[in-house]
Amino acid sequence: MGVEVEHKPRKPHVLVFPFPGQGHINPMLQFAKRLLSKGVRAALVSTVFLASSSFSGSSISFDHHTISDGFDEGGIYQAADAEAYLSTFCSVGSKSLAALIQRLGETGHPVDALVYDSLMPWALDVAKQLGVPAAAFFTQSCAVNSVYYHVWKGDLQLPLPPTRVYLPALPPLRVSELPSFVAIYGLYPAWLDALVNQFSNVDGAEWVFLNHFYELEPEAMDWMSKHWNVMTVGPTIPSMYLDKRLQNNKDYGLNLFDPNASACMSWLSGKPKGSVVYVSFGSIASLGTKQMAEIGCALKRRNGHFLWVVRETEKSKLPHNYIEETSDQGLVVTWCPQLEVLSHESIGCFLTHCGFNSVLEALSLGVPMLAMPQWTDQATNAKYIEDVWRVGIRACCDKEGIVRRETIEHGIKELLMEVGEKGREIRKNSIKWKNLASKAVDAGGKSDKNIDEFIAKVQSN
Template identity: 70%
Template structure:
């Protein structure tokens, strides 16, 4: 009987786009599959396999493909255009070679879960007759906008009134749309990537979203009319949600090395809910003027703050800022974000609203101060404030084109002690409980993952 079960064990290939914000959720999804007795093989690029700070459990296998830049990855390419063109040319052949190698070695593949940014992975899966699921790392709302653009239902550049209405979404001002759409022509290579996610999506067997149903149920219901949609999130390490995966407290692959001991020992000495945690993620970059406004706001509000400033951004800090704020603040180049957000000293999260950061804060019940920069972040910030009620937005001064220190200080005060703060904290706890419920045994996301696994084994 044991051998028969072993023979039926499903093997799923997991293919993320090689960036931190895309790797984290799909790696976590792979761990969920392993907990359901599925063999999961994560496919990363040759360069990232050599350059990441990896602490993946042995339960998830690792394999590599080439993006055409095995020695330097994205930075070696020098531009998005060159990187994407090369990866899109080299990647499909490299993935096909890997699949052949695994099959020949006696490891047949029953399913392929690929990042929406890599639609060519679906074409490769079709060549081998492998069932496939597209995994969207961004929200349903954001992807609905991109879908409408891809089908010509939303024409670019935008024209007419300043507000659009799309099925299952709240009315969105132009500035609340993803920046690639709102600022048409700003990043043409990336607009092509996000729109082309839908070039062959109708051929995918499943469409996965890294959310739970209650979070965007109207959008999910609308998309379910034409795709087999499954919500499988939030894909946050189990320790912070249901606790069913043993010792699962980190995603396991870091492109940056966190200053864990420095951050945690500093937080341990601070009063409960007293610290403003500030991070703009792995990709967003602030201008020098905006950096200065944020710095002086943190100094001016006289609160405790923990600020993640990547090494590439450190030169933008005002002179002597770190020394002048040493009594109240800690500046690090990277930190263990989940541990920081779950620490009792953390009171709020000043964030760019990358979707992973939003889901992490939501799952841990931390109120957010949204300062979106580009891509999907404006749409996420709209939902944080107006749909989910778990934060507020710090809006740019229209004339200056940046968020001033006065606005940031005012928002921090409002979020921590203003009239709205009680309601926001209450909403944050509500969504935290719903996120946990979704991944608990029998929750909406857990049921969907079980259904996916059962289908693979049956077929």
């Protein structure tokens, strides 16, 4: 009598392909970790150049494949400009991605689904050609995506007149509250084209994922769901800061800069609860010398504690001897572990550029925000921070485009409840959103259910 061999079902094999920038990789990498924790064979696809950066601190081992973007030695920094990079990435990346998917199939590891960054619609074309189901992953908010969609459709004709803009399921928006690529027409044409072209073929995607949770923008979510199979899967931040189901998942796993974690956390540990102003403008935004001086003066004049992230390339813009003169008040570092910092009990508020990842992190951790948007989607995010979610205050600039020290100082004092009553309401709202974010990714939460539904569909194909 023969021995029956039990054939276990093959784990679904999903490629996760982010655009090669830290703000895009981090949320998609966390999404891949969620898939992996649910029994999916999730593999990360990155460019050859990016693979030379350190994917560190991850407790989960990934399959990691590389493709060429045409600039293997320097990535986008090797290209002449953004237009050259994006066009070359499209032509070279399409062939390289197709070759990868074909090679995996030939070696007994066929790809069951591709989750691609919406900024690379050509990846969907590759998936379609090879018969692989695909999901577009949007890393910006519904409101921002909606603006670009309406530009794509021709409903928003550029350049815009200086009036308010009225779009379905969104609050009225001043032109200055739109993404800068739309508001300041002609400033960054290559990036505007890339963001608008996200919608060139998205109708062909089986799923549209949003690094989001439903309660943040229910009207916009419902509107988008009429057009595509939309699923919220966020906030995709490390599990130990939300549901804590993925043990030791405390960081994203990628740092393009080296964080001085021990110095930051040691310094914070000695500060009173809710007393520290955390200041960071992300990995790309570059402030002018005048603006740096205004921020520095506001922090110094308030005579309170602050932790200020100033990248190495930006340190020369600090006022003369600033670090030495404020050493009893603050700590200036070139980079830091932001989630650890935001979750520390000593943090009272976050002076932020309003990048969507930073906004989601602050929302998920209940930290009030002082919004100082710089470019791209940040002005729209700042609008929502103050007027829709009511978890912060916008620090408005003057006619010269500078946010003055008095505005910054007053905003900080309001958020820390040192003046006025606004800070109390903001803090209450911040706790509400923190609870909703955690609930979304809990077992059985809406985002968690959506991930399970996606996996079930992939398995059944």
